[in-house]
Structures are given as structure tokens and as C-alpha cells.
Amino acid sequence: xxxxxxxxxxxxxxxxxxxxxxxxxxxxxxxxxxxxxxxxxxxxxxxxxxxxxxxxxxxxxxxxxxxxxxxxxxxxxxxxxxxxxxxxxxxxxxxxxxxxxxxxxxxxxxxxxxxxxxxxxxxxxxxxxxxxxxxxxxxxxxx
Amino acid sequence: xxxxxxxxxxxxxxxxxxxxxxxxxxxxxxxxxxxxxxxxxxxxxxxxxxxxxxxxxxxxxxxxxxxxxxxxxxxxxxxxxxxxxxxxxxxxxxxxxxxxxxxxxxxxxxxxxxxxxxxxxxxxxxxxxxxxxxxxxxxxxxx
Amino acid sequence: xxxxxxxxxxxxxxxxxxxxxxxxxxxxxxxxxxxxxxxxxxxxxxxxxxxxxxxxxxxxxxxxxxxxxxxxxxxxxxxxxxxxxxxxxxxxxxxxxxxxxxxxxxxxxxxxxxxxxxxxxxxxxxxxxxxxxxxxxxxxxxx
Amino acid sequence: xxxxxxxxxxxxxxxxxxxxxxxxxxxxxxxxxxxxxxxxxxxxxxxxxxxxxxxxxxxxxxxxxxxxxxxxxxxxxxxxxxxxxxxxxxxxxxxxxxxxxxxxxxxxxxxxxxxxxxxxxxxxxxxxxxxxxxxxxxxxxxx
Numbered sequence: 384x385x386x387x388x389x390x391x392x393x394x395x396x397x398x399x400x401x402x403x404x405x406x407x408x409x410x411x412x413x414x415x416x417x418x419x420x421x422x423x424x425x426x427x428x429x430x431x432x433x434x435x436x437x438x439x440x441x442x443x444x445x446x447x448x449x450x451x452x453x454x455x456x457x458x459x460x461x462x463x464x465x466x467x468x469x470x471x472x473x474x475x476x477x478x479x480x481x482x483x484x485x486x487x488x489x490x491x492x493x494x495x496x497x498x499x500x501x502x503x504x505x506x507x508x509x510x511x512x513x514x515x516x517x518x519x520x521x522x523x524x525x526x
Numbered sequence: 527x528x529x530x531x532x533x534x535x536x537x538x539x540x541x542x543x544x545x546x547x548x549x550x551x552x553x554x555x556x557x558x559x560x561x562x563x564x565x566x567x568x569x570x571x572x573x574x575x576x577x578x579x580x581x582x583x584x585x586x587x588x589x590x591x592x593x594x595x596x597x598x599x600x601x602x603x604x605x606x607x608x609x610x611x612x613x614x615x616x617x618x619x620x621x622x623x624x625x626x627x628x629x630x631x632x633x634x635x636x637x638x639x640x641x642x643x644x645x646x647x648x649x650x651x652x653x654x655x656x657x658x659x660x661x662x663x664x665x666x667x668x669x
Numbered sequence: 670x671x672x673x674x675x676x677x678x679x680x681x682x683x684x685x686x687x688x689x690x691x692x693x694x695x696x697x698x699x700x701x702x703x704x705x706x707x708x709x710x711x712x713x714x715x716x717x718x719x720x721x722x723x724x725x726x727x728x729x730x731x732x733x734x735x736x737x738x739x740x741x742x743x744x745x746x747x748x749x750x751x752x753x754x755x756x757x758x759x760x761x762x763x764x765x766x767x768x769x770x771x772x773x774x775x776x777x778x779x780x781x782x783x784x785x786x787x788x789x790x791x792x793x794x795x796x797x798x799x800x801x802x803x804x805x806x807x808x809x810x811x812x
Numbered sequence: 813x814x815x816x817x818x819x820x821x822x823x824x825x826x827x828x829x830x831x832x833x834x835x836x837x838x839x840x841x842x843x844x845x846x847x848x849x850x851x852x853x854x855x856x857x858x859x860x861x862x863x864x865x866x867x868x869x870x871x872x873x874x875x876x877x878x879x880x881x882x883x884x885x886x887x888x889x890x891x892x893x894x895x896x897x898x899x900x901x902x903x904x905x906x907x908x909x910x911x912x913x914x915x916x917x918x919x920x921x922x923x924x925x926x927x928x929x930x931x932x933x934x935x936x937x938x939x940x941x942x943x944x945x946x947x948x949x950x951x952x953x954x955x
Contacts, residue, residue, distance in 0.1 A: 722836065
């Protein structure tokens with residue numbers, strides 16, 4: 384019951400995402416998974432019309448979803464346990480616009496007892512500029 | 527250029543949401559707007575299959591989107607200026623499951639110079655139990 | 670080893686603070702404890718010269734200490750277990766100045782499994798205006 | 813009125829700290845400033861009896877003060893404007909104990925219009941292990 388899908392590589396994550404297309408994870412269907420393993424996950428995405436807000440910039444709701452999921456995938460490549468979010472936060476330095484290509488890098492900062500501390504950086508693919516930064520704390524179920 | 531849609535009542539927000547259905551705001555199409563005005567916005571939503579994560583609970587990405595948007599609507603009923611998110615955070619006490627009905631209440635804590643401090647509470651409609659809490663800071667464009 | 674001091678009332682907290690005067694908690698020695706019990710703690714403080722920053726306003730470091738400690742005292746009135754901070758945050762709407770009297774109210778939002786979600790509001794004593802808001806998540810040691 | 817002390821180097825910061833010893837900044841009097849300039853500040857500190865909480869670990873209030881101040885000093889080496897904190901947060905992976913030596917590195921992530929996004933990492937000096945992480949958003953006064 385507390386076993387999460389263990390994601391060992393890019394193929395496993397792609398399969399997981401296809402399976403989840405009926406849930407809210409459908410908003411991630413345009414992700415291009417670059418690498419996954421050992422507590423790290425890197426994906427790329429082209430910002431599309433259905434990703435943006437009224438100003439034409441990446442929607443904060445989707446940005447938060449990227450922070451949530453990409454760091455979650457990173458954790459799922461390190462730990463087989465189920466986990467639930469306790470605290471998640473996002474800082475928006477400069478949101479990308481429709482047509483921009485972005486890189487989303489998530490990694491596990493540390494796992495201490497039942498807690499996993501995760502972090503995500505969203506950068507412009509072309510320039511490497513840091514656009515958004517997220518932190519994410521998850522509670523890991525152990526039994 | 528720095529003029530945001532001013533939302534004066536429920537009808538104005540419903541119209542705004544219909545117009546935005548092509549953007550990421552489409553994830554909000556099942557919202558039932560209860561009240562809007564004077565820096566406050568209250569909506570209801572039945573948690574559906576396309577709102578949840580792999581555990582069948584409200585997706586953190588959608589929860590963050592609710593924090594972002596409902597507090598944004600509250601602000602849009604108070605100020606006509608454009609605004610961008612700087613910091614947003616969410617705490618998950620107990621996520622609702624598919625079939626649960628929830629109430630999402632957003633309000634403006636304070637506007638100081640160019641900054642608007644907003645807050646959102648997500649509660650179980652039947653019991654009133656506080657399920658998630660979000661805070662949201664926006665930068666208000668003045669010219 | 671995982672037993673924390675259980676604080677049942679104002680007298681217990683005042684005694685606890687006197688004992689802790691050698692540690693960093695010495696910065697709290699001018700607190701006036703108003704009430705404590707059942708997961709809630711309320712204290713008052715007059716902002717003094719040694720509480721402020723270079724602009725003469727309540728120092729963010731001391732504000733964070735108030736969020737940390739007052740919510741911690743609230744939790745210690747509800748649970749006898751030891752607990753450690755995982756995430757703490759503060760939003761500054763309008764910092765009080767030297768001479769202002771403030772009220773700091775902390776309460777337990779919820780305890781779920783090993784996690785305690787806490788919240789603190791700092792208000793102007795005279796006007797009731799909300800000046801700062803903090804959230805605090807603690808990990809509760811159970812064995 | 814909106815002019816902050818511009819800190820150009822280690823000597824300037826040491827002088828600033830001595831001047832501020834009467835305010836809450838007195839808690840920083842045992843800092844050893846290593847480097848300062850171009851939006852970065854690095855200091856070292858030996859955790860002492862008057863830095864810790866009831867468990868003998870670095871007090872979260874002092875940790876938050878370090879996040880606040882060290883990132884503030886980093887900003888003061890880049891911008892001459894006055895600035896006030898809007899949002900500050902801290903994540904505690906593993907607090908150091910009395911006697912441990914720590915390194916506190918603050919830097920400016922980005923300045924966008926009136927907002928400065930800052931970040932602080934607190935590491936064990938001997939092992940380089942990341943112990944705490946903080947983020948800090950400041951509003952910059954421009955006129």
C-alpha cells in the first residue's frame with residue numbers, strides 16, 4: 384500500500400506518464416524526458432498556448448505542477464516508498480512566453496527520516512537563465 | 527498595457543473563465559463560482575477523476591493552481607492593475623479525494639505599495655475541515 | 670529522549686523561558702505571556718531598540734524567531750513529543766517600529782501523522798492590523 | 813531616504829556590523845566574514861551555546877536571521893537602494909550542534925524591477941554537507 388512506482392530510467396517515466404494521462408498529470412503530456420536516475424530528473428518543454436496565463440507567460444499553476452511532478456519523479460528514482468507533499472513553494476523570477484523552450488531540473492536535496500527535501504530549477508534552454516525556482520517537502524510513508 | 531480585467535461580480539468571473547478556456551485556465555472549467563467582490567473570492571468544486579494524482583487525491587499541481595487563480599480573482603475584484611506572481615506556497619494538511627466537494631476561499635490580506643499579499647483556504651464543504659492553505663505574493667504593475 | 674516539556678499554562682511557559690535564557694531564546698526575554706493551552710499561545714511584546722533593524726522596524730530575524738517559538742509553545746501545550754522544524758516562512762506586510770506594542774498569536778492548524786502544521790499572526794495591539802504572518806511545519810518524533 | 817549602506821568589501825561589512833551591535837544584529841557578533849562583493853556574501857560561524865535551542869542544535873530563529881542578514885549583505889554589495897523583506901523561508905535538513913563550524917553563503921539570484929530574489933545555503937564547514945537552505949524576497953525602494 385505504501386509502495387510507489389519506482390522509476391529507474393527515462394523509459395519507465397515515459398510509460399508512467401502515458402498511464403497517468405487521464406488524471407491531472409495530462410497537463411504534462413508535452414514533456415520531453417531527458418534523463419532520470421539517482422534522485423535527479425531533467426525534462427524539456429516548449430511553452431505552448433495551453434500552458435500560459437492571460438499575459439501569455441507560463442501559468443503559475445503549471446509552473447507549480449512542474450515543481451511538484453519533476454521533483455516527485457526525481458524522488459521516485461531514488462526511493463520506492465509512497466510520499467505525500469507537505470510544503471511546496473515557487474518563486475517566479477521571469478516567466479517564459481509561448482514558444483520559449485525551457486529545461487526543468489529536479490533533484491533530491493536530502494532525505495532525513497520520513498522527510499524528503501526536493502528542489503527544482505526552471506531555466507531557459509537557449510540561454511541557461513534561471514527563470515523560476517521551487518522547493519518541495521514530501522512526507523515519506525515507511526510501512 | 528498594465529490594465530487587468532476588473533472583475534466586479536460572479537457573472538464577470540464566469541465570463542472571464544469561459545474566455546480563458548483555451549489557456550491553462552481550462553483546468554478550472556468545473557469551478558462553481560459562489561461569490562466575488564471587494565478582494566474576496568469563493569468557489570466550490572467537486573473533486574473529479576481529472577483533478578487527482580496517482581493516489582486518488584487532489585493533485586498538488588491543481589491545488590497550487592487553485593491558490594494562484596482564486597486569490598488572483600480576489601485581487602482582480604479590488605484592483606484594476608496587472609500583477610505578476612513573485613512567491614506562492616501551499617501546505618497540504620489533508621488532500622480531498624475523488625467525489626469530495628470542496629470550498630476554495632481566497633482573499634487579499636493587504637496591498638502595500640507594489641505588493642499584494644493574498645491567502646487561500648481550501649476546506650471540505652460538508653465538514654468545514656481545513657484541508658490545504660496557500661499564500662501568494664503578487665507584484666502590482668502601476669504604470 | 671523524544672519527550673518535550675509539556676507546557677500546560679502561562680506559569681509553565683514563563684518558567685520554561687527563564688530556564689532557557691542562556692540559549693538563543695534570550696531574545697524572547699521581554700515577552701509578556703497572555704495565554705497558553707490546547708494548541709494556542711498568545712503573547713504581547715513592546716518593540717524595543719534591541720528588536721529592530723537598521724530602518725528602526727522589527728528585525729525579520731526576530732520576527733522569524735517569534736513565529737518559530739510562539740507556534741512551538743502552542744504545540745508544546747498540545748503534544749508532549751519532541752519536534753523539529755522542517756519548513757518555516759514569514760511574510761512581512763508592515764513591520765512595527767520601536768515603541769509599538771504587538772500581539773503574537775500562534776496556533777496549531779493540524780497534526781497529521783508525524784507532522785504538525787502551525788501558524789502565527791503578528792498584529793498591532795492598538796489597531797488589530799495584521800502586520801506579519803508566518804507558517805511553520807514541524808516533524809514530531811514519536812518514539 | 814532610500815539609500816542603504818553600500819557594502820563594497822569585507823572591511824565595510826565588519827564596520828557595519830560593529831555599528832549595528834545595539835540592534836537585533838548583535839546576535840551576529842560572532843560572525844567571521846570571509847568574502848563580500850558583486851551580490852555574494854560568505855561568512856563562517858562556530859555554533860555556540862547562545863546560538864542553540866533546547867535540543868542543543870542551531871536555533872531556527874538564528875538560522876532565519878542568518879538567511880535574512882547574509883542575503884541582505886549580498887544585496888547591499890550590489891545595490892545602493894533601501895530594501896524591505898516581503899517573503900522569507902527556511903528549510904531545515906539537519907541543524908548543526910554546539911561546537912560545529914558552519915559556512916553561510918548568500919547570493920542574489922536576480923533583481924527584477926523592484927524585487928530582489930536572494931538565496932542562502934548553510935553548510936557544515938568540515939564536510940560541505942548542506943544543512944539548511946533559505947530563500948528571501950526583498951522589495952527594493954527606488955526613489
